[in-house]
Amino acid sequence: MNNDNSTLNRVAITIAPRLNNALYSPLFQQCGGITGFFQESDNNIELLFKENNLTNIQPERSLWLQQAEEELKNMEKHRIQLCGIEDTNYPRLLKHCADAPLVLFYKGTLEPDEVKNIAIVGTRKATDSGKARVENILQQLADMGYRPNVISGLAYGIDIAAHSACLRHGLRAQAVLGHGLHMIYPAPHKNIADKILEQGGTLLSEFPTCAPIHPTNFLQRNRIVAGMSEAILVAESPVKGGAMSTARQALSYSRDVLAFPGRPEDTNYTGCNMLIKQNIAALVENVSDILKALNWEPLPTAPYQTSLDLFPESSDEDLIRQTLTEAGEQNIDQLHQLTRIPVHDLAVLLLKLELEGTVTRLPGKCYSLI
Structure with a gap:
C-alpha cells in the first residue's frame, strides 16, 4: 500500500466519523481538499468549523493523523484497500447520494460498476x-x-x-x-x-x-x-x-x-x-x-427466452399442475417419473410456470404449487 500523505489524510478523515460524509464536502472544498484541510492553520480551521456549523466537533487533526498511521498498518496487515468518492471505482450510484461516505474501505474486487x-x-x-x-x-x-x-x-x-x-x-x-x-x-x-x-x-x-x-x-x-x-x-x-x-x-x-x-x-x-x-x-x-x-431489457441470448417461445401453452403444463396438486412437492426427477415428460422439456415448462407465478422452486430442485 502506498502510504503517501493523500492516503494518510483520507484515512484520518474516517477516524472523525462525522466528517467522512459528503454533506461536509463544502468544508473541504474551502480548504482545497482533504489534504488541504490538514494543512490549514488552527485558526483558519476554527473559523471554518464555525462557518459550517460544526461547533460540536473538536478538530483534533494531529490525533486523527496519529491514529491514521496505526490504521494504515492494520489495513496492510488485513489487506484492506481504500477508495475515495472521487475515484473511478467508487460505487457509481452511491456517489450521487448527498450523505455518501467520502472514503470507503474495501476488500476484494471493486471495479467501476457499469452493470446492474x-x-x-x-x-x-x-x-x-x-x-x-x-x-x-x-x-x-x-x-x-x-x-x-x-x-x-x-x-x-x-x-x-x-x-x-x-x-x-x-x-x-x-x-x-x-x-x-x-x-x-x-x-x-x-x-x-x-x-x-x-x-x-x-x-x-x-x-x-x-x-x-x-x-x-x-x-x-x-x-x-x-x-x-x-x-x-x-x-x-x-x-x-x-x-x-x-x-x-x-x-x-x-x-x-x-x-x-x-x-x-x-x-x-x-x-x-x-x-x-x-x-x-x-x-x-x-x-x-x-x-x-x-425496465431491464430481455436478454435475447438467454436460453429460457428461445425455449419458452418453442413451448406455448400445452397439455403438459396441465399435467404438471395436476401432478403437483395430487402428489405435493416433488423434485424434477420425481416429476419426470410421474409425468413421463422428457427432463429437458420438463425443466423449460417448470421455468415457464415459475415466471407465470404458478409454481415455486424450492431448494434441492424441488417444486410445488403456489
Whole structure:
C-alpha cells in the first residue's frame, strides 16, 4: 500500500466519523481538499468549523493523523484497500447520494460498476420459505443471463441467504458491513465472506478498524446498501426492523423499492405488505415482476427466452399442475417419473410456470404449487 500523505489524510478523515460524509464536502472544498484541510492553520480551521456549523466537533487533526498511521498498518496487515468518492471505482450510484461516505474501505474486487445493481434485504429471523424465494429469484436471474451486483449486509436471515445464493449461482455479491474489515460479524458468516472474496465479490465499510462497534453503525450501513443499488427488494420483514429503514432510505434516494407479499396473518411479512399497500414498493411474485419494475431489457441470448417461445401453452403444463396438486412437492426427477415428460422439456415448462407465478422452486430442485 502506498502510504503517501493523500492516503494518510483520507484515512484520518474516517477516524472523525462525522466528517467522512459528503454533506461536509463544502468544508473541504474551502480548504482545497482533504489534504488541504490538514494543512490549514488552527485558526483558519476554527473559523471554518464555525462557518459550517460544526461547533460540536473538536478538530483534533494531529490525533486523527496519529491514529491514521496505526490504521494504515492494520489495513496492510488485513489487506484492506481504500477508495475515495472521487475515484473511478467508487460505487457509481452511491456517489450521487448527498450523505455518501467520502472514503470507503474495501476488500476484494471493486471495479467501476457499469452493470446492474440490486439490494436484497430482510429480517434476521427469516423463514425457510422466505429464503427459498430469494434463492429462486437469484437463480432465475442467473439462468436468464443477468449478472447484477447483489448487495446486502451479511447479517443473519435474508442477507446471508442472498449472499449464499449468489455464490451458488455465479452472481457477484457485495456485502456492506457495519464495522472495520479486520473482522466479520456475525462470526459464523466468515466462511461466506471468504467465499465472496474468492468469487470476485467485495466487502465494504465506511468504518476503520479502530472504530468502536455501536448499534447505530448498522443503521448507517443501511444507507450505503440503499445508495449503491438501483433497486432494493425487501424479501421478508415485519413493520419494524433494519430492512424497513433501508427501504425508506432507498425511497429518499429515489430508488425503486420492491417487496415480496405475504399472508396478512404472517407477521414476518407485515412490513412488506405495508410497503406494497402504501404504494411504496412494487409487488414481486416472480422474476418477471422485477424485470418489469426496473425496465431491464430481455436478454435475447438467454436460453429460457428461445425455449419458452418453442413451448406455448400445452397439455403438459396441465399435467404438471395436476401432478403437483395430487402428489405435493416433488423434485424434477420425481416429476419426470410421474409425468413421463422428457427432463429437458420438463425443466423449460417448470421455468415457464415459475415466471407465470404458478409454481415455486424450492431448494434441492424441488417444486410445488403456489
